[in-house]
Amino acid sequence: MSTKILNVGIAGLGRLGKRHAQQLARNTPGARLVAACSPVAAELDWARDELGIDRCHDSLEAMLAAPDIDAIVLVTPTTLHADQTSACLRAGKHVFVEKPLSLDVATCEAVEAVAKQHPDRVAMVGFVRRFDPSYAEAKAAIDQGALGKPFLVRSQTCDQNDESGFFVRFAESSGGIFMDCSVHDIDLARWMLGNPKATRVFASGTIAIHEGLRPFGDVDNGLAIVEFEGGQRAVFYASRTMPHGHETTTEVIGTTGTLQVGMGAHLSRVQYRDASGVGHRALPDFFARFGDAFRLEMEAFVAACRGERPSPLTLNDATEATRIGQAITQSLRTGLPVTC
Numbered sequence: 001m002s003t004k005i006l007n008v009g010i011a012g013l014g015r016l017g018k019r020h021a022q023q024l025a026r027n028t029p030g031a032r033l034v035a036a037c038s039p040v041a042a043e044l045d046w047a048r049d050e051l052g053i054d055r056c057h058d059s060l061e062a063m064l065a066a067p068d069i070d071a072i073v074l075v076t077p078t079t080l081h082a083d084q085t086s087a088c089l090r091a092g093k094h095v096f097v098e099k100p101l102s103l104d105v106a107t108c109e110a111v112e113a114v115a116k117q118h119p120d121r122v123a124m125v126g127f128v129r130r131f132d133p134s135y136a137e138a139k140a141a142i143d144q145g146a147l148g149k150p151f152l153v154r155s156q157t158c159d160q161n162d163e164s165g166f167f168v169r170f171a172e173s174s175g176g177i178f179m180d181c182s183v184h185d186i187d188l189a190r191w192m193l194g195n196p197k198a199t200r201v202f203a204s205g206t207i208a209i210h211e212g213l214r215p216f217g218d219v220d221n222g223l224a225i226v227e228f229e230g231g232q233r234a235v236f237y238a239s240r241t242m243p244h245g246h247e248t249t250t251e252v253i254g255t256t257g258t259l260q261v262g263m264g265a266h267l268s269r270v271q272y273r274d275a276s277g278v279g280h281r282a283l284p285d286f287f288a289r290f291g292d293a294f295r296l297e298m299e300a301f302v303a304a305c306r307g308e309r310p311s312p313l314t315l316n317d318a319t320e321a322t323r324i325g326q327a328i329t330q331s332l333r334t335g336l337p338v339t340c
């Protein structure tokens with residue numbers, strides 16, 4: 001275990017990168033954000049002005065060359081994750097990479113092989129939901145046998161409709177709705193069911209609002225069924241068009257009990273009653289839902305780098321999520337079941 005403060009550099013200061021940067025700069029015990037990189041000058045200005053980071057670079061290579069940087073947090077576009085993760089490991093850095101590691105299974109496996117050559121470096125993928133206190137409680141209950149044998153997971157990631165269709169602009173590189181959104185549900189299902197091997201998937205979907213997705217073979221509402229070895233099953237739903245807010249929910253069904261996480265998209269515990277009925281305010285987006293989890297995730301990465309506890313997530317978790325996500329995407333595009 002190290003008592004040294006971990007020097008961290010961050011790559012990518014976009015929608016999520018800024019959040020991770022704020023977390024690391026202000027609120028992550030044992031770590032210090034010392035450098036940032038982005039090809040966008042305005043983002044580096046933000047890091048300088050908002051966070052007081054004076055080591056700002058326009059390329060990852062410059063951060064990797066700095067011997068005093070211990071760990072890199074990658075919050076860059078998905079298409080860059082795999083190569084950048086390998087580059088960080090080869091430079092002797094610990095690395096946290098946002099999900100998904102790659103849209104391609106062979107590429108994930110190649111990064112795993114690089115990680116195996118650097119066993120003393122932490123390589124962790126950002127499946128943030130595992131750090132949400134409610135999901136952690138559910139997993140602990142399952143491990144203690146509260147549901148008997150869990151055999152079915154029903155999980156959804158449903159975003160509030162964004163009329164600007166911002167995700168349509170990223171449709172070419174996001175990998176589609178299942179790789180972008182359901183990859184979290186896929187990871188949760190594997191985790192809750194004890195990492196069974198997926199054997200076959202079926203998927204379907206529809207475009208309810210965002211016609212701009214059609215040229216990319218993508219949908220704004222998608223459904224998938226995954227069969228696992230041994231009879232366990234998972235059902236996923238992903239949507240970009242919810243009218244009320246962000247609703248991530250998961251149900252786990254076992255032989256002696258069931259549990260549900262996140263039903264109702266509650267923003268708070270306040271309930272309102274008036275002539276129109278009874279209701280509550282809804283979560284607007286995933287930041288509102290998973291703020292605590294993003295903090296705890298970064299704390300877990302830093303603790304693993306400092307040797308305080310093992311990394312709770314491996315690159316193999318990322319590979320297996322991509323394997324299932326890609327099979328689902330292929331099933332959506334072909335209309336046929338796909339063997340994993």
Ligand code: NAI
Binds near residue numbers: 012013016060128286
């Ligand atoms: P974004 O497009 O807002 O940000 C990407 C950032 O990467 C920008 O700052 C851009 O300037 C920077 N960048 C581009 N090329 C670069 C390079 N060569 N080197 C360094 N920086 C570079 O994207 P967003 O929404 O922040 O997503 C980033 C990643 O995080 C994606 O892979 C996405 O899948 C993942 N993500 C994960 C979420 C989760 O729930 N865990 C939620 C949202 C995004």
